[in-house]
Amino acid sequence: MLSFEDVGLRYGTGSEILTDLSFTVEPRSFQFLTGPSGAGKTTLLKLVLMSLEPTRGRITLFGRDAATLQKDEVTDIRRRIGVVFQDFRLLDHLSLYENVALPLRVIGRDEGSYRAEVLELLRWVGLETRITALPSVLSGGEKQRAAIARALIVRPELLLADEPTGNLDPTLARRLLRLFVELHKSGTSVVIATHDLALMDQYEAARRLVLADGRLHVFE
Ligand SMILES: Nc1ncnc2c1ncn2[C@@H]1O[C@H](COP(=O)(O)OP(=O)(O)O)[C@@H](O)[C@H]1O
Numbered sequence: 001m002l003s004f005e006d007v008g009l010r011y012g013t014g015s016e017i018l019t020d021l022s023f024t025v026e027p028r029s030f031q032f033l034t035g036p037s038g039a040g041k042t043t044l045l046k047l048v049l050m051s052l053e054p055t056r057g058r059i060t061l062f063g064r065d066a067a068t069l070q071k072d073e074v075t076d077i078r079r080r081i082g083v084v085f086q087d088f089r090l091l092d093h094l095s096l097y098e099n100v101a102l103p104l105r106v107i108g109r110d111e112g113s114y115r116a117e118v119l120e121l122l123r124w125v126g127l128e129t130r131i132t133a134l135p136s137v138l139s140g141g142e143k144q145r146a147a148i149a150r151a152l153i154v155r156p157e158l159l160l161a162d163e164p165t166g167n168l169d170p171t172l173a174r175r176l177l178r179l180f181v182e183l184h185k186s187g188t189s190v191v192i193a194t195h196d197l198a199l200m201d202q203y204e205a206a207r208r209l210v211l212a213d214g215r216l217h218v219f220e
């Protein structure tokens with residue numbers, strides 16, 4: 001569902017941050033994307049989301065060459081990808097419920113058709129008692145789970161999460177990992193960018209895509 005062929009990326013006129021990346025992400029797969037801070041994990045996720053263009057090489061998403069997509073096709077493809085950003089990106093003036101429901105409102109669904117789905121997902125991430133709360137009163141862990149619920153509400157085929165446990169204590173991080181594994185078992189491909197070795201040790205069966213010195217090493 002996703003492949004990189006000899007992809008290189010430089011910012012501006014600097015040297016290449018990512019060099020000769022070639023890998024695939026298969027349907028229904030689970031992988032950690034890892035490497036130290038500054039290794040290029042977030043940059044790689046931005047390439048997948050087509051918010052950055054590679055300097056060279058080819059990126060294929062759901063069978064389509066990313067470089068050839070029209071604007072509306074980019075929008076369609078992005079809808080098949082759920083993203084949990086490192087900084088959550090919740091809207092401060094909307095309640096937790098409204099934040100999670102927003103992607104459905106954007107695609108024109110009416111509330112009657114999705115209310116139960118949103119509530120069920122909020123239950124799944126353990127936020128059912130917080131639905132009317134504004135983001136400003138939520139803890140880091142609650143915001144994190146709200147961002148995950150919002151990414152999942154559109155039932156993406158591919159979920160990308162950037163350092164999803166960065167703000168969490170180890171117990172919550174473990175719980176969150178279980179959510180991601182459950183999601184994977186229900187058929188979604190999951191890519192979790194993390195430099196948290198302890199988190200990766202919790203799920204040793206996962207593939208590891210390791211960035212080091214701009215290059216990617218894959219451990220099956
Ligand atoms: N917009 C940008 N312009 C220039 N350099 C950037 C930009 N974003 C990230 N970088 C640089 O690219 C490298 C990889 O960053 P990043 O992808 O954020 O790494 P990670 O997510 O693994 O910590 C770092 O050296 C960072 O300073």
Ligand SMILES: [Mg+2]
Pocket residue numbers: 041042043162163
């Ligand atoms: Mg990062």
